[in-house]
Amino acid sequence: MSVNIISRSQWGARAWTSAPANVPLSERTEYFIHYDGGTPVSRTGNAIPRAIESEHLGNGWSGIGYHFVVDQAGNIYEGRGWSYQGAHCPNHNRSGIGVQIAIGGDQAPTDAALRSARALYDEACARTGRRLAMRGHRDGFATECPGRRLYAWVQAGMPAPGGGGNDGGSPGGGTYTVQRGDTLSEIGEKLGISWQKIAETNGIRSPYVLQIGQVLRLPGSGSGTYTVRSGDSLSVIGARLGISWQRIASANGIPAPYVIQPGQVLRLP
Template sequence: MNLVTRSQLGWPASAAPSQTTTKGVKVHYEGAPVSTKLLTDHNACIAEWKAIRASHLANKTENYSDVAYNYAACPHGYLLEGRGLRKRTGANGNQSLNQAHYAIVGLVGSSGLTGPTDEMLSAIRDGIDLLRKNGAGSEIKGHRDGYATACPGGPLYAWVQKGAPRPTTSNEPKENDVAISDADAEKIAKKVLTLDGVIDNPNPATAKTNGYISLETAVRNIETVVRRLESAVAKLPKES
């Protein structure tokens, strides 16, 4: 589990009311546009999480005591602490719903970044398991279960309805993966992802896993580059 604590975020202890048990956990999304920049820049994930807390604390109508969620999960697989353990959520819609379940939000939204990565789903499961060890029951539901809302969006809710299974991706090398050093993997990833600036904000770490580079990942990155190049060519002025 990759946990980013409140202390690491520069936040004081949560002022949210204590609650030691719930029926389980409800999964949320942001319900607003989320930038795809979060996919390639983990600092953007931290900034997004801090912005959510700031907006909640500034909301005089809801009068939140803290960021509404117990935890957030980012596309890179980090579990970001919010209210944390044994704290009542403020995210589920009303007092009785907040008392019934804790809350975890995936940093995806209604447009832009809408689909969770496998790493995000794993981080949500990390949060669920952590909360279960500290008083949460076995239920896993979406925000819309019991409250009239589109949250947590189609992709996340479909996953919840399947029982929120942990993704089966593994760090073990696959049959067609190629052994490669971390230094070489970073060079390859930068070349594939940037192509002299065609794609911004490269994230070389996504192309390597425990000393192996996934051919599936490489092909996916190359396909992205081709699409960007085709789009750029289509915008060039036509010869008369």
């Protein structure tokens, strides 16, 4: 999914009251998800970032504190962008890119919002040249933010509804064509399949060298059931069993934000 960002000028941002500090991408190591608070959000379009900006100016800040805001239609609004220090989580405003998904209370995020937030994460990783740690606001500060639904999604590995993030192959069976820069561990993480199982299926041994254009057979999925343990997420279960987490979700009718409970018995595709 490509990332299209509505600029500050397009949504009508006010001038900064004082210029935020610049932060090089080399210092970015985290990606924080936020929500709007305890009340569901009914605003739409440009009214969303404008309302956040007004609130943050009222706090005495120089302007909107989030780097980006994502609405329920999947629109992405520029806040502090890629270059400025955030004002979204104490002690993490330089290291963390802060993204608010514009929902509140127990409001459910749309698939469009989750896809955009995930695409923005992938773009952030590409720009920084590293895999950023996925965080909910509560991971850096004592708060309920980003709410139970979004936090469960973060813990699940921020999967993109509809199978986003799996370009290049079909998880849980089929083939994958090796692309420039790929490693077994990266392919496994991208497809939700144990890299060791990919290596075993293709007879690849240490030092696990891949060639661009090489076609890898993907291991078939298992069968039976799995009982969810404390700390599990769909992505963790999928990686452990060598099964695409998307197929597990589909087989069990689990919608975004992919919440599972300890003791829950999952059918394996």
